[in-house]
Amino acid sequence: MDTIVQENGKATLPRLNQPAPLFEAETTHGTLRLEDFQGSWVILFSHPADFTPVCTTEFIAFTELAPELKKRGVELCGLSIDSTYSHIAWVRNIEKNFGVRVPFPIIADLNKEVASLYGMVMPGESKTETSRCVFVIDPKGILRAMIYYPLTTGRNTQEILRLIDALQATDKHGIATPANWKPGEKIIIPPPRTTEAAEERMKAGYETADWYFSKRAI
Amino acid sequence: MPCVNANGEITEMAKRILLAMVESSSLDKVAEQTGTPLYRIRMAARELVEAGFAEQQAQSFVTTEAGLAALSKGATTSGSLGNGG
Numbered sequence: 001m002d003t004i005v006q007e008n009g010k011a012t013l014p015r016l017n018q019p020a021p022l023f024e025a026e027t028t029h030g031t032l033r034l035e036d037f038q039g040s041w042v043i044l045f046s047h048p049a050d051f052t053p054v055c056t057t058e059f060i061a062f063t064e065l066a067p068e069l070k071k072r073g074v075e076l077c078g079l080s081i082d083s084t085y086s087h088i089a090w091v092r093n094i095e096k097n098f099g100v101r102v103p104f105p106i107i108a109d110l111n112k113e114v115a116s117l118y119g120m121v122m123p124g125e126s127k128t129e130t131s132r133c134v135f136v137i138d139p140k141g142i143l144r145a146m147i148y149y150p151l152t153t154g155r156n157t158q159e160i161l162r163l164i165d166a167l168q169a170t171d172k173h174g175i176a177t178p179a180n181w182k183p184g185e186k187i188i189i190p191p192p193r194t195t196e197a198a199e200e201r202m203k204a205g206y207e208t209a210d211w212y213f214s215k216r217a218i
Numbered sequence: 219m220p221c222v223n224a225n226g227e228i229t230e231m232a233k234r235i236l237l238a239m240v241e242s243s244s245l246d247k248v249a250e251q252t253g254t255p256l257y258r259i260r261m262a263a264r265e266l267v268e269a270g271f272a273e274q275q276a277q278s279f280v281t282t283e284a285g286l287a288a289l290s291k292g293a294t295t296s297g298s299l300g301n302g303g
Contacts, residue, residue, distance in 0.1 A: 029258060030220060030265065036257040075257055 013119035020044075020135065020143040021117040025079075027105035028087045032077070034141065041074040041168075042137040043160065046120040046130035050082045050090035054154045058132070059091075060100045061157045072164055073139070076104035080130055081115060084108040125151050134160060136167065173218050186215040221265045228271070228288045235262050236271060236285050243278035 014021055024033045034042075045062070047055040062076055069076060080087075091102040109115050109130075120130040132149035144167050149155050166177040175187040191212040192198040198211040206214040221232035228236070231254075238248040245263055249256040263279050266272035271285035281289070 030261050032257070032261055036260040039256065075255060 014117075014135070014143050014146070016143055016146065018143060019141055020137045022141075023114045023117060025107045025109060025114050026084055027077070027107050028084060028091065029105035032105055032107070034137075037075055037077075037137070038141060039139050041072065041139060041164065042077060042135075043069070043074060043164075044077045044079065044118070044135040044137060045155075046079045046115065046118075046133045048126065048129035048131070048151050049080055050086045051093070054152075055080075056090075056094060056098075058154050058157075059094055059102055060098055061155070062104070063100050063102050065157045065161060066103055068161055069164065072168060074164055077107065078104060079107035079109050079114060079120070081109050081112055081121075081128065083110055122148075122150075136160075136163060138167070138171075169218065175218065178215070187218050189214040189216055221262060221269055221271065232262060232266060232271070233289060235259060236266065236281050236289055239263075239266075239272060239279055239281045239285075243275075243280050245279060248279075 020034060022034050024031060026032075047058060049055065059078070062078070066076060082090075087106045087108055091106070095101050107114055112121065115121050115130050118133065118135060120133045121127065122131045125131055129151065131151060132153070132155055134145075134147040134149075134155065135143060136145040138144045145163055147155070147160070147163075162182060165183050166181060169175065169177060169183070169187065173187065174190075176190055178186075178188050181187065186207065189201075189206060191214075192201045201211050201214060202208060204214070206216050208214040221229055223229050234252050235248060235254070238251045242248060242251065245259050246256065248254075248263075249259045252259070263272060263274075266285065267274055267279070271282060271288055272279050273282050
């Protein structure tokens with residue numbers, strides 16, 4: 001896998017459907033390499049800073065989501081520009097004050113190495129903190145989705161779970177998912193690419209509004 | 219997951235992993251046997267190799283003599299002790 005996307009010799013931000021930038025980083029669980037997650041889906045997410053209220057609500061929410069993610073073969077990994085000691089103190093504080101034990105590793109990215117690789121710092125918001133970024137990486141190390149939230153707005157973890165379900169359904173069935181799709185609902189059949197296929201699609205027996213718009217159950 | 223604590227003793231988690239490696243050299247099986255996520259086993263295996271308690275042979279990992287000795291009496295080698303800050 002490439003360590004960073006290159007265009008004309010210049011480093012650029014990660015792009016969808018390209019290898020996620022590789023890294024080795026210190027975490028609350030020890031030294032972690034991205035390759036350690038090979039074979040699992042990964043949600044790599046950044047938060048602005050330890051011991052801040054919105055981030056605390058997010059860590060509680062991600063921890064609550066962890067069992068559902070585990071069922072789907074997804075690992076979580078947090079990151080901020082804080083030290084391992086700060087991370088350890090914060091997760092202990094969360095457990096003490098909220099009764100929630102954070103189960104996933106948190107990268108201590110004091111030198112902003114991983115944050116820079118993934119473009120997690122938005123200078124317009126803050127030059128010293130990472131924004132609320134989410135990177136979904138598949139079992140082959142390919143970056144499959146990115147979400148960016150501003151410092152002020154806590155993430156919706158149910159949407160992240162929905163995104164995982166949609167990506168996994170896409171991989172399993174070779175389909176696309178409509179707006180607000182949830183497991184159990186009908187999916188979109190990719191539109192035909194030839195006139196002949198378009199004619200066949202109209203007779204195929206799917207729930208079809210027109211040749212390019214067909215749905216079916218999975 | 220430093221595999222050796224500040225007292226030079228092998229940690230409980232490292233001990234469980236080393237014991238599982240005695241039974242099976244596949245990290246997938248070690249993960250299954252210890253009920254630990256595979257990524258954590260890979261992290262630990264790297265540390266155990268660096269500390270001399272395990273050895274990588276192609277895709278397999280085996281517990282070394284030093285690893286077996288550490289299991290029986292706690293570690294005394296120069297494992298991942300950290301810098302003490």
